[in-house]
Amino acid sequence: MEEDGKVKVCKTIKEVRKAVAGARAGGAKVGIVPTMGALHEGHMSLVRRSVADNGATIVSIFVNPTQFGPAEDLGKYPRPFEADCRACEAAGVTIVFAPEAAEMYGKDFSTYVEETKLSKGLCGASRPGHFRGVTTVVAKLFNIVGPDRAYFGQKDAQQAAVIKRMARDLDMGVEIVVMPIVREADGLAMSSRNAYLSAREREEAILLSRGLAEAERLFEGGERRAAALVEAVRKTIAQAPDAKVDYIEAVDAETLERVEMIRGRTLLAVAVFVGKTRLIDNAVLEP
Amino acid sequence: MEEDGKVKVCKTIKEVRKAVAGARAGGAKVGIVPTMGALHEGHMSLVRRSVADNGATIVSIFVNPTQFGPAEDLGKYPRPFEADCRACEAAGVTIVFAPEAAEMYGKDFSTYVEETKLSKGLCGASRPGHFRGVTTVVAKLFNIVGPDRAYFGQKDAQQAAVIKRMARDLDMGVEIVVMPIVREADGLAMSSRNAYLSAREREEAILLSRGLAEAERLFEGGERRAAALVEAVRKTIAQAPDAKVDYIEAVDAETLERVEMIRGRTLLAVAVFVGKTRLIDNAVLEP
Numbered sequence: 311m312e313e314d315g316k317v318k319v320c321k322t323i324k325e326v327r328k329a330v331a332g333a334r335a336g337g338a339k340v341g342i343v344p345t346m347g348a349l350h351e352g353h354m355s356l357v358r359r360s361v362a363d364n365g366a367t368i369v370s371i372f373v374n375p376t377q378f379g380p381a382e383d384l385g386k387y388p389r390p391f392e393a394d395c396r397a398c399e400a401a402g403v404t405i406v407f408a409p410e411a412a413e414m415y416g417k418d419f420s421t422y423v424e425e426t427k428l429s430k431g432l433c434g435a436s437r438p439g440h441f442r443g444v445t446t447v448v449a450k451l452f453n454i455v456g457p458d459r460a461y462f463g464q465k466d467a468q469q470a471a472v473i474k475r476m477a478r479d480l481d482m483g484v485e486i487v488v489m490p491i492v493r494e495a496d497g498l499a500m501s502s503r504n505a506y507l508s509a510r511e512r513e514e515a516i517l518l519s520r521g522l523a524e525a526e527r528l529f530e531g532g533e534r535r536a537a538a539l540v541e542a543v544r545k546t547i548a549q550a551p552d553a554k555v556d557y558i559e560a561v562d563a564e565t566l567e568r569v570e571m572i573r574g575r576t577l578l579a580v581a582v583f584v585g586k587t588r589l590i591d592n593a594v595l596e597p
Numbered sequence: 598m599e600e601d602g603k604v605k606v607c608k609t610i611k612e613v614r615k616a617v618a619g620a621r622a623g624g625a626k627v628g629i630v631p632t633m634g635a636l637h638e639g640h641m642s643l644v645r646r647s648v649a650d651n652g653a654t655i656v657s658i659f660v661n662p663t664q665f666g667p668a669e670d671l672g673k674y675p676r677p678f679e680a681d682c683r684a685c686e687a688a689g690v691t692i693v694f695a696p697e698a699a700e701m702y703g704k705d706f707s708t709y710v711e712e713t714k715l716s717k718g719l720c721g722a723s724r725p726g727h728f729r730g731v732t733t734v735v736a737k738l739f740n741i742v743g744p745d746r747a748y749f750g751q752k753d754a755q756q757a758a759v760i761k762r763m764a765r766d767l768d769m770g771v772e773i774v775v776m777p778i779v780r781e782a783d784g785l786a787m788s789s790r791n792a793y794l795s796a797r798e799r800e801e802a803i804l805l806s807r808g809l810a811e812a813e814r815l816f817e818g819g820e821r822r823a824a825a826l827v828e829a830v831r832k833t834i835a836q837a838p839d840a841k842v843d844y845i846e847a848v849d850a851e852t853l854e855r856v857e858m859i860r861g862r863t864l865l866a867v868a869v870f871v872g873k874t875r876l877i878d879n880a881v882l883e884p
Contacts, residue, residue: 323768327770416766419766420715420762421710421711421713421732421762421763421766422713423711423736423767424708424709424710426707426708427705428707445708446767449710449767450767450768453768454768478703479703479706479707479737480708480737480740481737481740481741482740483614483740483741565705
């Protein structure tokens with residue numbers, strides 16, 4: 311460990327294992343916040359919760375190549391590493407784990423963890439292989455760090471559901487904590503990808519959360535037909551000339567199976583290309 | 598824990614986690630021997646090695662449904678549970694973990710661990726899904742028990758290679774120990790499935806190890822052509838009227854890729870149906 315209050319940055323698996331063992335030696339609980347860096351207030355809400363819950367918090371910063379499709383934004387994904395480390399340090403993070411891709415995936419890497427049901431619809435349908443990449447890297451991070459708790463954002467609702475399922479199915483013994491979406495003042499869900507938006511696209515991007523808010527208003531007024539709620543979102547987003555809907559769906563919040571009537575806890579989820587940037591957002595409806 | 602020298606039998610994940618935590622409390626290293634029961638001298642050689650190496654040994658006895666194909670012998674696989682427990686107790690095993698299938702796989706189980714290269718040839722080609730079942734259950738057992746070391750038999754050479762690869766790729770932090778094949782006096786590799794053989798089939802089954810021994814003799818005499826070694830095995834096994842070869846292959850012992858000339862450590866592996874019983878055996882050739 312470094313001197314008090316200084317975050318320790320580890321680049322190798324061996325180093326981070328040793329640092330975690332040191333942090334845990336006094337019996338501290340360990341929380342992990344897996345990220346791809348470019349930390350914003352959404353990430354920091356997870357970090358603060360982990361620092362409050364656990365004696366030691368590990369933030370992993372790793373732009374994981376296996377969860378990007380060949381035509382996706384792996385190369386241009388933002389990597390403001392120094393700023394991320396400062397933010398972690400200010401928040402009381404114990405260890406930043408920031409491996410290179412070659413440290414995580416040797417040249418003959420050949421083992422994957424795959425969730426085969428929840429991961430197939432929604433983002434899984436338009437990003438084949440994405441969730442296999444996510445579950446594989448999260449399984450690796452869990453095995454490397456051995457956390458008691460792991461923190462994920464509700465913004466990536468399908469990811470959170472898939473990881474909960476993985477942790478349960480494979481008996482990982484890690485408590486998965488899912489934290490609410492953090493939004494900009496005008497409602498836009500925080501995302502590292504918002505940085506890609508032009509001024510005009512940034513204006514149009516507001517329509518995702520506005521469409522969801524409109525559907526929530528209808529739901530609170532008694533509307534229970536999924537199609538009517540989806541249509542409300544679609545109509546709102548249609549006001550944006552540069553927006554192209556990938557999906558708008560109402561699904562069971564746990565199984566992610568499509569529903570026709572809202573009878574239990576339901577996820578209303580949207581994915582929209584605004585220009586070339588793919589944005590996602592969602593609302594949870596509870597009757 | 599039970600009184601000294603008595604093996605503790607756990608049926609649930611919760612129970613075994615607690616028992617392992619107890620066994621580990623004094624700082625003992627933990628070894629696991631994953632089995633499907635019907636323990637023979639092959640298994641017991643792993644058990645004895647684990648008991649010698651570690652402060653606590655867990656033997657899992659679980660006829661894992663996800664590694665059997667629909668037309669395979671899941672239903673008739675032998676389950677002499679009481680005798681297995683007595684053998685474990687006599688060998689100094691700390692805990693027997695013997696869950697029901699429903700304890701390991703809930704009805705909406707949907708997450709699998711899959712090795713995608715080494716698992717595709719040899720037995721993987723004739724038993725699709727088999728190794729996905731094996732890696733998934735072994736990953737679960739590792740997560741439940743948290744062993745320092747795990748013991749597997751060289752008889753299942755491909756399984757051992759696949760599990761080594763999985764443990765490496767997913768950073769499981771478990772040392773995989775592979776122990777030599779244990780044979781009957783006449784050379785037949787020990788297997789729980791030998792119990793299926795009729796007296797006549799039992800005679801014919803000897804030809805697997807005899808064929809491999811013949812190939813080893815040629816190899817020691819300088820033969821380096823894989824095809825010639827494979828042919829020697831084939832000719833020997835052809836003497837058995839009830840034997841039907843599934844495969845006879847010479848592959849790199851680590852990557853399991855087929856080789857034409859024996860230049861490095863090579864696995865000469867065979868799978869043969871003798872009547873309805875599928876038997877496997879292998880020899881390692883080191884130039």
